Amino acid sequence: MNRKGARAIPLWDPSERGPSSIAAGAQIGRISAADASGNITVELLPSLRVCKAKLAVALSVRDLQSAIETRQSAVVVFENGDAASPIIVGLIAAPTPADHPNATPAESKAVAPQAIEATVDGSRMRIVAQDEIVFECGAASITLRRNGRVIIRGTHVESYSEGTNRIKGGQVRIN
Numbered sequence: 001m002n003r004k005g006a007r008a009i010p011l012w013d014p015s016e017r018g019p020s021s022i023a024a025g026a027q028i029g030r031i032s033a034a035d036a037s038g039n040i041t042v043e044l045l046p047s048l049r050v051c052k053a054k055l056a057v058a059l060s061v062r063d064l065q066s067a068i069e070t071r072q073s074a075v076v077v078f079e080n081g082d083a084a085s086p087i088i089v090g091l092i093a094a095p096t097p098a099d100h101p102n103a104t105p106a107e108s109k110a111v112a113p114q115a116i117e118a119t120v121d122g123s124r125m126r127i128v129a130q131d132e133i134v135f136e137c138g139a140a141s142i143t144l145r146r147n148g149r150v151i152i153r154g155t156h157v158e159s160y161s162e163g164t165n166r167i168k169g170g171q172v173r174i175n
Contacts (some may be wrong), residue, residue: 029053029076031088034064042076042086053086054079067091 032050033041044051053076059067067074073092079085127133133144140154161166 026089027076027078027086028073028092029074029086031064031067031074033068034061040064040088042074042088044076044086045073051086053085053088056089057091059091064092101114123160 010129029042029043029044031040031053040053040055041050042048066072074088075090075092076086077089079087129144131146135142141151143149143151143153145151
């Protein structure tokens, strides 16, 4: 998935430029290429040194291609401080017009919201939105609104409980 028109930069060989150990910490780079077999090439900034890298985050082929085409910045750390072993730990979100301090209301609303997909393997997940969160699958949906309203829709809604199943509210209406 090389970018069209990209200049050919030879891969960095640590043996050519002295010791390959570096100071601990993160560095900014850009994913410059990725192929079908999962080989990733990163361009480290500001030196423009190019080398093979590992991915520490799950990125789809579409995300990788987009990062390459837009020259999106990535956060890179180095395995055991070895400059020859970069690991990409994430992508840096591109600023939107709404992030600019002098953005007009028209510019702030012109940016379409980006869909986020997540695979979570942990004990807790928190999702926060300013106005509304919608979970949707086919004809079923759960909507959480800023004003506290929760809307559950489906062709068949079931509720199960091992213990007490309570319905509480200022007013409870059935049908």
